[in-house]
Amino acid sequence: MKPQGSAYLLAAFPAAFLLLFFALPILLLLSTSMLKSEDMVPIAQLTTANFSTLLTKKLYVDAILRTIGIGVAVGALVVVLGYPVAYTLVRTQSRWQPVLVALALSPLLASVIVRTYGWWVLLNHDGPINNFLLAMGVISAPLRMLPSTAVIIVGLAHALLPYGVLTIMAALNGVNPNLERAAMSLGAGRVRTFVSVTLPLTASGVIGGFLLAFGVAIGAYATPAILGGPGTQTMATLIYSFMMTLLDWSLGSAMGVILLASSFVVLALIMLAGRRSES
Template sequence: MTVTGLAPGVLEKAKTRRDRRTVIALLAPAILGLVAGFVLPLAYMVRMSFNEGGPDGVVEEGFTLRHYTEPLSDSYFWKVTLDTFQMGLVVGILCVLVSYPVAMFLARSTSKWKGLLTALAIAPLLTSAVVRTYGWMVILGDTGLVNSSLKGLGFITDPLKLTNNMTGVTIGLVEIFMPYAILAMISGFGRLSPQLEEAAGSLGASKFKVFTRVTLPLTLPGVLTAFLMVFVLSVSTFITPRLLGGGAVQVLATEIYDQTTGLLNWPFAAALSVILLLLFGLIIAVYQRLTKKIGA
């Protein structure tokens, strides 16, 4: 017994329980908000996907797997899903490639203008994606800046088809999501050490070897995080594929929109949304596996 008359460890256990209750009380508002804003709508969407969609938007309560088996047996929906995955993959890779030098420069910069340069790099986020997409429609159009410049220089005689196809959508998405990739990579470059690069160089390694053996492995977690973020944003985006695609580019997001607003088939749209979430889960699982492998 201690001088307080309590057995050893009783005060520590009481303090632990009090701390646990404090943590739960602090987390309760966030947990309730998460449940109300995400878990319940998600559960409702999953339940909706098993209902029957009648004509004129009538939803009949029931349980059917038809809305899942139909996309699996229809080549059109397979193409839409594969195009969505391919779009996210290409946009993610291109966005990382063009954003990596910018992020590396900002992460290493010691200039007094570093804050201003970082602000300029993410300044496009202050403009709506809709406005930027319309801007790309003007730039990439048949009489836009790109085709007019190439015609004026004599490189082409007929305008390049840069809109109403996946090419235009990819260009627009890469520009729109570059700020996200830059921010993700800057925050993920914490393991980068100039001393390690200098040590490798002093041992006779060329700049290329220093980059491939030291710089790239140390920055790879940030690169993977940026790719994951851009991929998720790309496969779920609607505005840019709809506008720059001009109806010729169909991805899961545009198909879900058409099913809800055009055909009023809410259960089928919900099933496509679940398929899109499963696609997210697949990529996140691959990402976690890669990060664990890198960490090991």
């Protein structure tokens, strides 16, 4: 048997599975987003009304922009907080290093619900932060920290931080420490060495971590649902209510397509920026 033949034979069943349960459903989603819906089921009548509704009504436009804003803020926070941790973990000589790595990555094992619930406990109107500030006399009435977009950002950044640590660690592992030593022996200070040697060499990890966090954050449902409210809808919470409460699948699909498009646009922008900085 030729190698080609056995590759096809092996791939046939899994490829059929992915075509049937992944590629086909996504194509269907793309098409129902352009169809009119009647009683939940899309009917064969082309329309652009779904998209024009979502892209003109203030409520929906706000949700789309809020989601993208959340994604960018979460991506940035994940990279900024993840970098010092990754740097320390890669460069430390401590014998506790494996334990510290395990601790940094362990939140990945917990469902996002576990990781979000603690924030709700901490920040709700009867939570420890409010009670402490009340007891100290700093405030006279509990602060309303929930629901809010800022708290959704904090919750998501917390949930996705391990991804940033991982991608930046992978990039830092590829940097030869001798390069940093060389820079310093030539008179560059710690900060200068970091900015002009270490950071550029790990740019791929920073961008990768940002993208990963951005992509997961804009598609996340649980955290905005728990820490947000009617005033802080995101694309994901809107999709849920279109699909499961309002039962308007066409509108839900259209929002799904917008969600997809936003992640691709950001991906493309960053690749473009990367190419420009290289040339």
